[in-house]
Amino acid sequence: MTTTRPAPAVSGARLRATVTTLAEDRFTGRRVGTAGGRAAATWLAGQLRAIGATVTTDEFPVPGVRELYRTPQLTWDGRALVHRRDFVEHLASADLPALRTGELVRADAEELGGRWVLAPDLGVSARASREGAVGLLVPRGTDEAGWMPKMIAGPPPGDLPVLAVRTELHRQLADASTVSASVPLRTVDVTGSNVHGVLHQPAAQGVNVLLTAHFDGVGDDPDQRLPAAADNASGVAAVLEAARLLAPAMPDGAGLAVAFPDAEEAGARGSAHHAPAVAPGTVVINLDGAAELGDAAAVEAGGPAHALLAALDQAGRETGVPLRAGAMASDNRRYAAAGLPAAGIGMGMPGYQTPAETPGRVETGTLVAATRLVVATVRQLVAPVTG
């Protein structure tokens, strides 16, 4: 296969600048409903205006977000363990604002009341709650760098405080006698804000394309940054750059819009709010992670997306980006569920939802490849209109 089009003038420096900016302290990891998240939305709206888009924002409610309001503590026989290295809050946990100390017993102990329970999983929850246990310690793995990733959406809170402890430590805790722990984890109802930009007005009979990339993250911990550079500042950067390159060359009869949904980390709530309002037939390309391509980009398709997949395939061949079928649990599923042809593309998230998810981990080459892939795909899609 030969390359038939000149490579677009992608700016690696501009892509990196977008990632670095979104990862800055002022945006506090961009969790939905926070001042940092709102500031990021405002900054992105300005970026879209700067490339000629007509910009709107759209607020929506996001109930049930889990929020750490202080750093959890866990002490084992006087030895303090390290949050997000040795243990993390479990999303099924009840709020335990202050330290509680108790004897540590195994889940099969005769008496659980007034004690911390070392359990293999949450199966003992009902009994522990009934008997008045202080809380549960369950095992959990880490990523390759020894971090325990942060989540803000998951199972609803239960009756008991629950901490997830690094698997090896959990085994060692079998020898412990006393544990003190707190789990300052509450549930908050917040407001999200999607950012929309129209770069080329849609045509009733033409091809309309919507490029999407969620801008929110899981947010900083109370005492630690989680910059969310890969997930998904990298995807936002590539979509913004692709839109900048595509807008001046869109033919009449082809529409181009961008959406930066909020609250993806809280259950893809922003795209769930937006998808029903998107014009039928609009082709959606969602980018979630453009930081470390590896062997191939993951692609998941939904809705009537055969033509979109063909365009992606051809674009991959033109740009030299390998593609594979891979699960993409992201906003693309919301758009596909609304009946739109939608594809989710993932090109890696090093440091996923940990303090190690820094701009330095985002590969410039992957940012450029993602941008070129998106640009080439859109050009394939609008080629029949161009003639």
Add this chain to the structure above:
Amino acid sequence: MTNETVGGFAGDPAEAFTPPASSGCCGSTPATATATTCCGTTEAATAAGTCCDPAAKADGAGCCG
């Protein structure tokens, strides 16, 4: 030096409609990230009570453990 590329789908693009659930985490991970309990297989993640199943974020729930 040629213009040959190795991009695009290696197999049938339509497989993207039913992708394998290759990750135990929310979001996408590199295809090679299979060695840890966090970003390994769904089965490994479930067994370790780690992360989420692949549908977690879009469903708004689904974390293991």
